[in-house]
Amino acid sequence: MATTTPTALRDIQLDEEGRLVHFLTTEGLSREQLTAILDRAEAFAGVGERAVKKVPLLRGRTVVNLFFEPSTRTRTTFEVAASRLSADILNLNIEHSATRKGESLLDTLHTLEAMQCDLFVVRHANSGAAHFIARHVSPGVHVINAGDGRHAHPTQAMLDMYTIRRHKGRFEGLKVAIVGDILHSRVARSEIHALKTLGVAELRLVGPKTLLPPGIETLGVELYHDLRRGLEGVDVVMMLRLQHERIQGPMLPGAGEYFRTYGLTRSALEAAAPDAVVMHPGPINRGVEIDSSVADGPQSAILRQVTHGIAVRMAVMAEVMGASPREAS
């Protein structure tokens, strides 16, 4: 008798015709699907520069920002993106309210559904939370993952892809290094899947052994423990934020030593290609993972990433809501 097939990873973010109905992870999406999001973001990028910064694409629809973890910038960019699409927006910071009173996540969800919301933008401290919510919402309700534990942060990854495409015009042939705390990073995991699918030539993960999870090499990446070697000849440097609690925990000796070994300084950046672009999902820790002269330097794309975040999140929202691009004009 055959071995059991557990409830396998059915890609619940796609409907039967393979269309994106939730955006939970960059894993498992095709190059065409990822490119379609980037193209759409390109079209939306102009909206922010107009005097009237709105398109009526999601008029009459309700978007709920469901944040179980504090966040300012991600929540704000989703809010701006939804507002530019003319949606109604509801911000819920659940970390202060319902679940604290013992209400289960599922009950919170059903209560909100009863208010006839169309889209949940979810951030949660536990890996898999967005999948869990997507599996339990009513048909016709969409879910966008705004970060779940260490698992995925797909819209951040897509805005990083957008930024790379803007700067480099392509993915083929690029050498990319992701530097820092890979173990705890949902951004890194989403970037890895997207970059592999979009066809970069080489993807390196750079960090100390304590911050590189065993088994990550199975994703087709190369591991480096030495920053300069890891940066040698790369076209894109993607820095990761080092959370404060990591510095105090047993995984690292301290911020000073981390900066000396893995901090991106101008001298370290010299190992990369001369036109290498430097990115960071923010908020940056100056003098911990990156030096100010690099963060504010000519090769930095960090602030542009934030701007791109709005167009990319508009694109993702429109995509999962099945809003046709014709209505956008």
Added chain:
Amino acid sequence: MRLSVTCGRLVDPASGLDQVTDLHLADGRVVALGEPPEGFVPEQVLDAAGLLVLPGIVDLGVSLPEPGGGRHASLRSEAPAAARGGITTLIGLPDTTPVIDNPAVVELIHQRADAAGGARVLCSGALTQGLMGERLADMATLRDIGCVAVSNARSPIVDSRVLRCALEYAATVGVTVLLFPAEAGLADGVVHEGAVGARLGLPGVPETAETIALARALLLVEASGARVHFCRISSARGAQMVAEARDRGLPVSADVSINHLWLDETAVEGFDTSARLDPPLRAAADRQALRAALADGGIDLVCSDHRALDADARLAPFSEAPPGASGVDLLLPLTLELVEEGLLSLSRAVEALTGAATLLGLPGGSLSPGAVADLALVDPDAEWLASPETLASAGSNTPFLGRDLRGRCVATLIEGEVVWQAGADWSARTP
């Protein structure tokens, strides 16, 4: 009560028996095989033609549903469910609420189990008070009130001095210690530390959580002479360490859960909370090694690792869902399937299911004349589907839901009494 089980295939690894013949029971014990004793007139005859007649399963180290468990499962639901699964003895862990560290809790459980019917429920007592890993529990007192072993269940004993004293004292008292090998500082993840966990971003439990704990315990076994049984070995390396220690002559044994023989780390794909187990499901190579170890006796026993959870418990993001799977319904068919696959002989499978009796000196586990008549009559060809409706346990928290199964217990006898019998397709005749 005199009862004959006729024409069944009797399989008894304890006596090397595998033969189609009759079995005669009286006053709760096996009295004869083949011909009945002179003047034996059975009050009941069970026709076991086409069935396996096995010693009832002795399932070591289950989580008892009460006191202090969930809302739905109770001894009243789980002990009869176990009997339906061919299990005649359940040996509970002391991690109830309150903990089994005093006679009152043991008595409460025995009383409720008596009222519940179904499988016999035995307790293992606490190794340390409150399972806190600080002070020794009253092991002699617990032994005298009927605890068949002592254990700290899944609660860690961080201080090696406490573990050393606990093993020395257990050796003094003469009780077997059940240890779950998990090094506390490394065991706080929710999945195996490996490729799947790294990709899903779920905190991992490395293999070294098991092997470090095993190494420490094995050295202390050697020094103390305590008799130790390791529960739920999950890694290839762990299985190898136990087998080597036994070869060196240490008084150790081990078990593996049926889940770990059929599933590996990939079962958690899609954040499937039903596959959240403790210890976690490990790599495919570990699963293969655990199977091989069970086949060659490196691991002695297979067990259900039963823990019935309320239906809503697993409706949570992965890390928030409690670990554990319901297993009393599934242990028998999933083990028989390993026989069908050719991994185990039927005799070895039965030995692995019932060997806890011999290990702990309990009744049952044998069909020899004089043995306590705990029996499972099994239709090896019955096909069924694992679903909340077909599972007798109140917990349908299992990664095997929706799976086709083959082999089902059709009657269970405890001390010569029929405690469960299937209807419709098979029934007993009374002369």
